Amino acid sequence: MESVLSISPAFIWFLVGVGFLAAEFGVPAFILLFFGAGAWIVSLLVLLLDIGLTAQVILFISSSLLLLSSLRKYSLKTFKGDVRNALDESFTDSKIGQIALVTKTIKPNFPGEVKVMGSYWRAVSDTTLMEGQSALVVNIESEDGLTLKVIPT
The missing domain is CATH 2.40.50.140 (Nucleic acid-binding proteins)
Known part of the structure; x- marks a missing residue:
């Protein structure tokens, strides 16, 4: 008999992404946002493909770090604004x-x-x-x- 509380791995990764986004609002370091995006990427891939847990974690870490290293500096310039107000x-x-x-x-x-x-x-x-x-x-x-x-x- 299948458990009633069985939750899709894609939904779990989506919620992890939402958690990182919520944490970014609490601690505005402009870093956790990219980990949230990495979790959403894994959520989408898990929804489309049959991927094991180890591969999911590797994809999460690699996509999060790739997004962080490639987009953070550009995003800070865009969203932070000018120093003078x-x-x-x-x-x-x-x-x-x-x-x-x-x-x-x-x-x-x-x-x-x-x-x-x-x-x-x-x-x-x-x-x-x-x-x-x-x-x-x-x-x-x-x-x-x-x-x-x-x-x-």
Whole structure:
């Protein structure tokens, strides 16, 4: 007499994949997702072919590691996004048009420092600006958003 609780190996591998996906949400390391995909690959193969348990485990490990090594770096670039977010850009862009106080002398080709909105920033200018002089912030000069371009007021 066959047991009522007999579950298909394909369904078991599918549930293992769901478990890895759920674990990925709990521990977002972007690794467990690929093991879940490996389990789903084995689930599909077990559904289509008659494969023994040893072959299933070997397929699971190899497909999971292959997916992990080939897709993780690309997927991180795609899903992680840019390090700078909209809040950072709007905060930095809000400096444009503000009056700054030169705290370290700025010369052409030699950056100095200005104080704007209560913070100190690296600054560059095409003209010499002496310490204590006021300047107008006209642009964000560096890619990291930490260097401001200023002109005399």
